[in-house]
Amino acid sequence: MSTLNHLPKFVEVVEVGPRDGLQNEANPVPVAVKVDLIDRLSAAGLPNVEAAAFVSPKWVPQMAGSSEVMAGIRRRPGTVYSALVPNMKGMEAALAAGVGEVVVFSAASEAFAQKNINCSIAESIERFRPVAEAAKSAGVKLRGSISVALGCPYQGAVEPSAVAEVVRRMADLGCDCIDIADTIGVGTPGAVQAVFEASAAAFPMDKLAGHFHDTYGQALANILAALQMGVASFHSSVAGLGGCPYAKGATGNVATEDVLYLLHGLGIDTGVNLRAVVEAGDFITRAINRPNNSRAGKALLAKWAAEQGEPACAA
Numbered sequence: 001m002s003t004l005n006h007l008p009k010f011v012e013v014v015e016v017g018p019r020d021g022l023q024n025e026a027n028p029v030p031v032a033v034k035v036d037l038i039d040r041l042s043a044a045g046l047p048n049v050e051a052a053a054f055v056s057p058k059w060v061p062q063m064a065g066s067s068e069v070m071a072g073i074r075r076r077p078g079t080v081y082s083a084l085v086p087n088m089k090g091m092e093a094a095l096a097a098g099v100g101e102v103v104v105f106s107a108a109s110e111a112f113a114q115k116n117i118n119c120s121i122a123e124s125i126e127r128f129r130p131v132a133e134a135a136k137s138a139g140v141k142l143r144g145s146i147s148v149a150l151g152c153p154y155q156g157a158v159e160p161s162a163v164a165e166v167v168r169r170m171a172d173l174g175c176d177c178i179d180i181a182d183t184i185g186v187g188t189p190g191a192v193q194a195v196f197e198a199s200a201a202a203f204p205m206d207k208l209a210g211h212f213h214d215t216y217g218q219a220l221a222n223i224l225a226a227l228q229m230g231v232a233s234f235h236s237s238v239a240g241l242g243g244c245p246y247a248k249g250a251t252g253n254v255a256t257e258d259v260l261y262l263l264h265g266l267g268i269d270t271g272v273n274l275r276a277v278v279e280a281g282d283f284i285t286r287a288i289n290r291p292n293n294s295r296a297g298k299a300l301l302a303k304w305a306a307e308q309g310e311p312a313c314a315a
């Protein structure tokens, strides 16, 4: 029997473009452009839009306007607006801005934790403890994110057991869901299944999420491999925007349009309007003068242009 018969019927697609996708831009992206993008993505039906990061502006200048972004968006009922929070200073700003989900983020390697958040993995967990307590008191969802779960640009190989240990620590914090992130996009399907299998020993599989960058072109294959394990939440970035400031050479997340095309083709419901996401991808790539890195997005734009009798655009 086909292994495609036992996939989840519904998958949550978490849109991280406004944060992960734009955090690495060399030129400042105006708040109004970010707000417009977020509003288009929520209107497309994406259930969770990672809209902001309340991190130090000295470390990631692009995220400096996060409070203004959160104040400017048109809140769509049912959409969760999530934001990265590294410490209590960020948590105070996130709560004041009315985020619906806070994301505490650490790493599966000590070297990456030091580069990204200037502390050890154990110190990061202690830093997150009051953040987690504040999230619970405020009734805000808590997500944990684990970078470099499939390989680290500083350390190299990362063992699944090391990832599972951070999953366990994040579970102890009370995280509602936990992301397994392939920050530099080096993972392949077998390695992805090994990491999810090890992680699921510490936290329920259906509360784990896959966050894949597409540096080596493996992201869709990795999503399919994770789907086959029962993972039902994936992160993606409209038009494949992005890269990580502390992982040189890493490309963007897998494109949301490509993920939706895959999932819908497999008969999996997402509740998201692919056309509206493709149009949002076209909007943001024009607004910041970037190539559109979504294969499905470019193909559909060309198809729709041809249907209108317009010349195809080779964006």
Ligand SMILES: CC(C)(COP(=O)([O-])OP(=O)([O-])OC[C@H]1O[C@@H](n2cnc3c(N)ncnc32)[C@H](O)[C@@H]1OP(=O)([O-])[O-])[C@@H](O)C(=O)NCCC(=O)NCCSC(=O)C[C@@](C)(O)CC(=O)[O-]
Pocket: 020, 023, 053, 054, 055, 056, 057, 058, 059, 060, 084, 086, 087, 089, 090, 091, 105, 116, 117, 118, 145, 146, 147, 148, 181, 182, 183, 211, 244, 245, 246
């Ligand atoms: C964690 C820190 C703050 C430690 O940074 P630090 O320098 O060790 O912190 P500190 O406590 O010593 O504070 C230094 C200064 O920063 C300020 N500060 C301190 N905290 C905040 C805050 N929250 N908001 C605003 N300002 C803050 C603080 O007030 C102080 O200001 P000063 O007195 O010098 O004027 C820093 O390392 C940081 O902000 N790192 C964030 C790095 C980051 O955002 N990386 C990208 C996101 S992670 C990612 O992309 C991976 C992910 C999630 O997508 C998954 C994947 O693919 O891997």
